[in-house]
Amino acid sequence: MNNVRMIEFKDIVDENNKERPMGHLTPIESGQDIPFEIKRIYYLTRVPENTIRGFHSHKELQQVLLCLNGRVTISVATPYEKELITLDDPARGLYIGPMIWREMYDFSPGSVLVVLASQHYNEEEYIRDYRSYCEIAQEYLKGE
Numbered sequence: 001m002n003n004v005r006m007i008e009f010k011d012i013v014d015e016n017n018k019e020r021p022m023g024h025l026t027p028i029e030s031g032q033d034i035p036f037e038i039k040r041i042y043y044l045t046r047v048p049e050n051t052i053r054g055f056h057s058h059k060e061l062q063q064v065l066l067c068l069n070g071r072v073t074i075s076v077a078t079p080y081e082k083e084l085i086t087l088d089d090p091a092r093g094l095y096i097g098p099m100i101w102r103e104m105y106d107f108s109p110g111s112v113l114v115v116l117a118s119q120h121y122n123e124e125e126y127i128r129d130y131r132s133y134c135e136i137a138q139e140y141l142k143g144e
């Protein structure tokens with residue numbers, strides 16, 4: 001799907017030190033691992049069971065979603081196609097560009113979803129009404 005893709009980050013594991021396992025280390029560099037300058041970070045934690053979040057698109061905002069603990073399912077859609085992506089690996093991120101309708105659900109207990117964003121928070125930049133989204137997205141996708 002245009003404007004949606006997985007990004008693989010480095011997963012550094014020090015296997016030389018068998019005596020003392022070091023765990024995993026994942027570095028993320030703005031503008032290098034992430035295709036934009038990070039202007040904002042927010043995270044979703046303690047999301048109650050059966051909660052569905054999202055239900056919106058952004059006009060220009062780009063984001064990368066990372067599940068640092070547990071598991072969460074993300075639905076990404078345009079008026080023409082839809083994909084379900086399970087995030088459960090801290091070394092993989094989901095890039096979502098402009099004009100993608102997203103919903104987040106099946107948050108496992110203790111899950112931590114981190115979002116890296118290309119802009120500061122701006123409510124004007126959201127499209128929260130699904131019908132308006134479809135109209136604007138159809139025009140947007142014609143120009144792609």
Ligand code: TYD
Pocket residue numbers: 040042044052053054055056121
């Ligand atoms: P919203 O983006 O609707 O959350 P979700 O898509 O995860 O369900 O935001 C929920 C509330 O938090 C809303 O009142 C706006 C506020 N908010 C901020 O103040 N700053 C932010 O960076 C974000 C993402 C949300």
